[in-house]
Amino acid sequence: MDKHQQHRLNQLGEYPFARLRKLLDGLTPNPDLEFIDAGAGEPRLPLPSFVQPTLDAHIAEFSKYPTTSGNDFLRKSIAAWLKRRFSLKNVDANTQVLSANGTREALFAAAHALINPNAESKPWVMMPNPMYQIYLGAAITAGGKPYLQPCVQATGFAPDIDGISDDVWEDTALVYVCSPSNPTGWVADESYYIKLLKLAEKFDFYVLADECYSEIYYADKPVGLLEVAQNMGNTDYKRCLVMNSLSKRSALPGLRSGLIAGDAGLIQNFSKLRSYTGPATPLPLQHVAAAAWDDESHVQQHLKVYRDSLDAFFNVYGGDVPKGSFFVWLAVDDEEAFVRKAYVEQGVKLLPGSYLGTEDEYGINAGSGFVRAALVDGLEKAGELARRLSKIIA
Numbered sequence: 001m002d003k004h005q006q007h008r009l010n011q012l013g014e015y016p017f018a019r020l021r022k023l024l025d026g027l028t029p030n031p032d033l034e035f036i037d038a039g040a041g042e043p044r045l046p047l048p049s050f051v052q053p054t055l056d057a058h059i060a061e062f063s064k065y066p067t068t069s070g071n072d073f074l075r076k077s078i079a080a081w082l083k084r085r086f087s088l089k090n091v092d093a094n095t096q097v098l099s100a101n102g103t104r105e106a107l108f109a110a111a112h113a114l115i116n117p118n119a120e121s122k123p124w125v126m127m128p129n130p131m132y133q134i135y136l137g138a139a140i141t142a143g144g145k146p147y148l149q150p151c152v153q154a155t156g157f158a159p160d161i162d163g164i165s166d167d168v169w170e171d172t173a174l175v176y177v178c179s180p181s182n183p184t185g186w187v188a189d190e191s192y193y194i195k196l197l198k199l200a201e202k203f204d205f206y207v208l209a210d211e212c213y214s215e216i217y218y219a220d221k222p223v224g225l226l227e228v229a230q231n232m233g234n235t236d237y238k239r240c241l242v243m244n245s246l247s248k249r250s251a252l253p254g255l256r257s258g259l260i261a262g263d264a265g266l267i268q269n270f271s272k273l274r275s276y277t278g279p280a281t282p283l284p285l286q287h288v289a290a291a292a293w294d295d296e297s298h299v300q301q302h303l304k305v306y307r308d309s310l311d312a313f314f315n316v317y318g319g320d321v322p323k324g325s326f327f328v329w330l331a332v333d334d335e336e337a338f339v340r341k342a343y344v345e346q347g348v349k350l351l352p353g354s355y356l357g358t359e360d361e362y363g364i365n366a367g368s369g370f371v372r373a374a375l376v377d378g379l380e381k382a383g384e385l386a387r388r389l390s391k392i393i394a
Contacts, residue, residue, distance in 0.1 A: 011140050016133055016355035023336060023352070024343055033347035036385050038373040040351075041182065041327065043251035045305060045378070048298040050291045051252070054284075061283035068278045069271050070099025070286065077290040078259045085214075086227035090235060096267055099286065100258040101279050103212045106243040107176070108138045110208050113273040114266065115173050117143020122205070124168060126175040128159040130183055130357035130367035132210065135176040144173055148358065150366045153331070157184035161196060169199055174206040180213040180222055180324020183356050183372040187217065187323040193228035200239045206266065209242045212258070213325040215249040215299050216306050222324055226262060237262040241270075248326075250292040251302055257281055257289040309375040309382035316386035326375045329353070330389070335371050338392065342371075346388035 014022075020039060029035050069075070072093070079093040091097065100106035111125060125139035129148040139146045147168065149159035159177070175196065179188035200207050209225035229237050245258030260270060281289070292298075306326045313328060314321050322328065332338040335352040342348040350371045357367025373389070375382045 012137050013358070016351060019355050020339075020349075020351055023339060024349070027340060027344050029343050029349075030345055030347040033388070035347045035349075036377065036381055036388070037349045038375070038377075038385055039349040041248070041374045041376065042253050043248060043302070043326070043376050045251040045302055045376075048250060048252075048292065048295065050295060050298075051288055054288045054291045058284040058287040061287075064283055066280040066283045066286060068274045068280045070097070070281065071283065074099050074281075074286045074290045074293075077293040078261065081293040082226065082259075082261055086224040086230075088226055088230055091226075091261065092264065095264040096237070096261055098260040098267060098271055098274065099281055099289070100243065100245070100260050101256045101281060102247055102253075102258045103210060103243045103245045104134050105256075105278070106258055106260045107132070107134050107208065107210055109273060109277065110241060110243070110260075110270065111138035111142035111144060111174065112277075113270045114206055115139075115142040115144045122171050122173040124172040126159075126164075126172060128176070128178060128181065129360065129365075130353060130370075131176070132178060132182050133356065135178075135210075136358060146358075147172070148360050148366070150360070150364075151181070151184055151186065152366060157181065157186040157329070158188075158192070159186075161192075161199070166203075169203040169205070172203060172205040174208055175200070176208050176210065177225070178210040178213075180217060180322075182210075182213065182325055183327050183351075183353065183367075183370075184329045185322020185325050185327060187220075187222045190223050190228050190231070193223065193225060194232060197229060197232060197234065197240075204239075206239050206241065206263075209240070211242050211244045212248050214244060215303065216326050217303075217324040218307060218310055218321050219323065236264065239263060239266075241266055246289055246292050249299055249302075252288075252292065255285055255288060255292075257285060257292075305378055306375065308379040309377075312379040312383035313375060313386040316383055317390055328373045328375065330371050330373065331369055332371055332393075333369070335369060338371055341392055342389065346392060348373075348385060348388055 075093040079091040123145040125144035127135040151157040241262040247253040353367035353370030
């Protein structure tokens with residue numbers, strides 16, 4: 001390899017929020033209005049009641065090293081939750097579950113555990129476009145080749161799998177699925193997963209499901225990848241991995257605790273990688289995480305807030321409520337101009353849709369012409385956000 005060849009890291013663009021800071025640099029939000037930060041997907045709800053007492057009870061365990069795979073009590077809580085939530089008959093806490101420091105770490109590391117950058121075939125890493133940008137960064141730094149699946153309004157923002165040739169599937173290493181979707185709110189149904197899993201079996205690639213918004217939905221509870229695999233008779237979850245976290249489900253983004261579950265063989269490879277690279281979650285935080293996976297009452301409370309927030313927003317703004325997640329994906333003429341105007345005139349921070357997409361081979365960015373707003377502050381601010389944005393549209 002030419003020593004002057006571009007380093008993989010240099011192939012990555014700036015992260016969306018670094019770009020947003022530059023876009024708003026030098027601007028001042030309207031001082032006459034209470035500032036609304038709808039740019040980041042950071043839930044700002046009260047801490048669940050069990051967090052403080054659990055942390056207090058285990059505070060002395062900061063003096064002990066945790067395991068990178070997650071201690072037994074946490075993996076058992078995760079396995080039990082997966083069984084309850086997705087009606088799974090078998091989840092082995094010892095061989096099919098790992099803890100993670102949130103889904104970002106898991107989704108990024110997965111590509112490095114599963115892609116062979118020296119292989120002459122199977123370079124493709126499929127991902128929705130627009131997307132959570134970690135998929136793109138993971139594919140590039142792991143030596144894969146991103147294959148963009150445009151998610152457009154005309155198809156309900158579903159990633160295309162019907163229009164892909166057998167030659168591409170033959171050379172596909174893995175497919176990222178985000179359901180419910182960040183940023184569009186699309187939700188995969190059972191038929192989508194069945195079709196994808198049949199392709200995975202035929203062409204021997206892996207399916208990685210980012211399910212971190214699985215507990216945030218407007219009407220129907222989303223199906224999970226492992227759930228569909230089991231229903232198809234794939235009770236070992238062959239070729240399947242799911243990632244989830246407590247950041248959205250439990251409104252604990254600062255806990256940095258999540259899960260990786262699925263195919264025992266893939267979990268074994270992932271565990272080996274993480275024994276070298278994976279940051280271990282401190283034991284007191286693992287106890288908080290286990291308590292969170294064991295409790296559903298706070299999740300239902302949060303779900304009501306998100307549903308009420310969506311109602312409050314769309315009752316004012318109009319349009320169709322997304323099926324999942326707490327994001328609204330709004331069509332605008334010029335997303336950067338709209339974001340700057342919202343910031344200066346209405347004291348609102350949003351994220352341009354193009355920052356969550358990337359240009360395809362034709363120079364088209366599927367995120368262009370949209371802005372993303374996160375409804376993370378409750379229904380009153382959701383309604384106020386809709387009123388302010390409506391003024392810009394008007």
